Amino acid sequence: MLQPNGIHHLAICTSDMRKTLLYFNDVLGFPLAALYWMHGVKNTVHGFLKINDSSCLAFVYSPKIIDEKIVGITHPATISDTSTRGTMHHLAFNVDSQEALTQIRERILAKGIACSEINTQGYPVSFTFPGPEGMLLQIGCQPSAEENVFDEDAAAAIGLDKAAMEALKSHKPYNRPASPVPNALLGADAGYHMNYPDPVYRTLISAPDELVFDFTQDNVPPNEKQPFNVKRRLAKLKLLFRIILSSISRSRGKA
Amino acid sequence: MTQASVSDYSHLELNCSNMMQTLNYFSDVLGMTLVSIQWADSAKNAVRAFMRLNDRATISFLATLRTPIDIVTGVTHSKNAADNTRAGTLQHIAFNVDTVEDLLALRDRIRASGVHCLGPMDHGFCYSIYFAGPDDTALEISTTTNDMSKWIVPSVVDYIGLTDEELERLKA
Numbered sequence: 001m002l003q004p005n006g007i008h009h010l011a012i013c014t015s016d017m018r019k020t021l022l023y024f025n026d027v028l029g030f031p032l033a034a035l036y037w038m039h040g041v042k043n044t045v046h047g048f049l050k051i052n053d054s055s056c057l058a059f060v061y062s063p064k065i066i067d068e069k070i071v072g073i074t075h076p077a078t079i080s081d082t083s084t085r086g087t088m089h090h091l092a093f094n095v096d097s098q099e100a101l102t103q104i105r106e107r108i109l110a111k112g113i114a115c116s117e118i119n120t121q122g123y124p125v126s127f128t129f130p131g132p133e134g135m136l137l138q139i140g141c142q143p144s145a146e147e148n149v150f151d152e153d154a155a156a157a158i159g160l161d162k163a164a165m166e167a168l169k170s171h172k173p174y175n176r177p178a179s180p181v182p183n184a185l186l187g188a189d190a191g192y193h194m195n196y197p198d199p200v201y202r203t204l205i206s207a208p209d210e211l212v213f214d215f216t217q218d219n220v221p222p223n224e225k226q227p228f229n230v231k232r233r234l235a236k237l238k239l240l241f242r243i244i245l246s247s248i249s250r251s252r253g254k255a
Numbered sequence: 256m257t258q259a260s261v262s263d264y265s266h267l268e269l270n271c272s273n274m275m276q277t278l279n280y281f282s283d284v285l286g287m288t289l290v291s292i293q294w295a296d297s298a299k300n301a302v303r304a305f306m307r308l309n310d311r312a313t314i315s316f317l318a319t320l321r322t323p324i325d326i327v328t329g330v331t332h333s334k335n336a337a338d339n340t341r342a343g344t345l346q347h348i349a350f351n352v353d354t355v356e357d358l359l360a361l362r363d364r365i366r367a368s369g370v371h372c373l374g375p376m377d378h379g380f381c382y383s384i385y386f387a388g389p390d391d392t393a394l395e396i397s398t399t400t401n402d403m404s405k406w407i408v409p410s411v412v413d414y415i416g417l418t419d420e421e422l423e424r425l426k427a
Contacts, residue, residue, distance in 0.1 A: 001286070002286055002357060002360050002361060002364065003285055003286035003287050003288075003361075004285055004287065004308060004350030004351060004352060004361070004396055005308060005309050005351060005352060005353065006263065006264070006308050006309050006312055006350070006351040007264045007267065007308065007312060007314075007348070007349070007350060007351060008349040008350060008351035008381065008395075008396070008397040008398070008399070009349045009397070010264075010267060010345060010347075010348055010349070011336075011345070011346040011347045011348075011349070012343065012344065012345055012346065013333075013339055013340050013341065013342055013343070013344055013345075013346050014342050014343070015342040016342075017415040018415045018416045018417050018421070021415075021417075021425060022421060022424075022425065025424065025425050028261050029258075029260055029261070030261070031425065031426060031427060032407065032422075032425035032426050033403045033404070033406075034380065034403040034404070034406035034407060035406070035407045035408060035411045035412060035415075036406045036407070036408045036411055037408065037410075037411060038337065039337075039378070040337070041337045044337075045411050045414065045415060047411075047415075048403065048406075051261060051262075051263060051264065052262060052263055054351050054353070054399065055263055055264060055312075055351065056403075058349075060339070060346050061415065062339055064339055065339050065340075065341070065342050066341055066342060067341075067342040067343075068341065068342075069341060069342075069343060069344075070330070070341070072323065073323060073327070073330070073331060074330060074331055074340070074341045074343075074344050075341075075343060075344065076270075080296065081321075082270050082301075082317060082319045082321055082322045082323075083270055083322075083323065083331075084270060084322070084323045084324070084325065084326060084327075084331040084332075085270050085271055085272035085322050085323070085324050085326070085390040086269060086270065086271070086272075086326065086331070086332060086389070086390030086391050086392045087269070087270055087331050087332075087344055087345065088267065088268070088269060088270075088344060088345040089268040089269060089270050089317050090268050091264075091267055091268070092264070092265035092266045092267070092268070093261040093263070093264060093265050094261065094262055094263045094264060094265035094311040094312060095259055095260070095261060095262060096262050096311075099259070100259035100260070101259075103258070103259035104259045104260075104261070107259070123291055123293060123305075124265060124266075126265070131343070132343065133342040133343030134342075134343040135343045138265070139261070139265070140265040140266070141265075142265060142310065142311045142312075142313075145290070148290045148291045149291045149292070149293045150289075150291065150292055150293075151292060151293045151294060153294070153299075154292050154293050154294045154299075154302045155292050157294075157299070157302055158274040158275050158278075158292075158302050158304075158318055159274075159275045160275060160278075160292075164275075165289070165292065167282075168278055168279075168282050168288065168289035169288055169289050169290075170288060171286055171287075171288050172282060172283060172286055173286070174286060174360070174363075174364045174367070176360045176363050176364070177363065180359070180362075180363060181362075181363040181366040181367050182366065183366055183371045183372065184366065184369045184370075184371065188369070189369045189370070189371060190368060190369035190370050192280075192370045192371070192386065192387040192388065192389070193371065193387055194335055194371065194373070194385065194386065194387045194393070195328065195332075195333075195334045195335050195338075195387075195391070195393075196334075196335055204373055205371045205373070209374070209375075212373060212374065212376065213374070213375060213376060213377065216376035216377065216378075217376070217377045218377065218378055218379055219377045219378070219379040219401075220379065221379060221405035221406055222405075222406060222408045223405060223408060223409075224405070
């Protein structure tokens with residue numbers, strides 16, 4: 001079944017990489033997996049902590065990141081509140097049994113961190129505690145499929161009738177065509193756009209995939225000797241040329 | 256008895272402005288399935304829905320009457336994968352697939368849904384594709400291609416102020 005099957009990593013901004021890594025290592029036991037300069041972004045670093053073989057918790061540090069939450073905008077005030085659409089409400093980690101849930105809660109309490117009581121009626125059964133820099137954290141134990149809740153009134157409140165809710169419960173298959181699918185033309189697309197300056201965006205979505213691949217290829221570990229990558233440099237020039245062309249044609253269009 | 260430990264993410268919950276649109280996006284574009292929808296509060300002013308990633312992990316969405324809709328770039332949302340938001344907030348989400356083949360198939364699926372998608376890009380330890388989600392979320396899908404441990408860089412260890420003792424503790 002073709003679908004994302006987990007979270008590879010989340011990137012969360014931090015104003016103190018050292019403190020944040022030590023917190024999650026100490027409190028939740030995640031070991032350090034990677035710590036490197038972020039590709040092409042000055043003074044910015046990426047740190048990864050390992051949760052399991054296919055999941056990491058990642059952080060981004062730059063001196064520009066401000067540790068000042070705007071309650072109700074960047075962070076919800078409490079687990080019962082909200083913040084801006086598209087922002088994280090809370091982040092929950094899974095343990096495999098309710099015994100483990102009780103044990104881990106005691107361990108976190110012993111570190112002097114206040115935890116809520118375990119909400120045995122919750123979906124999932126879980127407890128909540130405050131994380132670094134205003135993050136709301138939770139630990140839960142995923143219920144079995146039989147315990148999933150499908151409340152028809154709640155579904156109706158967001159505009160889903162029973163048939164629409166049922167349709168969302170089944171996987172929609174996809175048959176991949178023989179040749180790669182190109183990006184939709186601007187204006188004929190679904191309207192979900194990444195946030196780049198206009199000429200850069202137009203160039204990136206219309207450039208051949210091989211060119212974008214060559215331009216971004218950064219596959220030699222940073223502690224090893226970096227070879228002179230002709231392909232990457234050529235790809236950079238070609239992309240720059242396309243961006244300039246796109247800027248010129250745009251400005252002509254406006255005139 | 257072994258020590259209780261975290262086995263995976265349980266769920267990442269996002270605030271959302273149009274729950275039906277969001278659920279349809281994750282179903283149509285990414286092939287995910289709804290595993291729960293329920294009231295999030297006793298007053299029935301908020302709804303929470305979960306879409307399945309695997310037997311342990313989901314992504315969940317919260318719709319309320321009070322969710323602010325104004326996005327502030329650099330504060331609530333990053334401009335792109337290389338930009339910042341406030342400390343303690345999400346910069347981007349990277350979902351996992353197990354193979355490069357699945358990554359390419361999902362890229363084609365995303366594009367066939369009319370959503371622009373960039374990549375794959377080779378980041379050394381993973382291949383990634385990039386696209387935008389509902390409420391201007393910055394989304395990525397990655398597949399691990401190499402051992403990450405070679406990516407612990409001494410100059411970064413110094414830059415963030417970790418002592419040798421702390422580094423050893425972190426690696427354990």
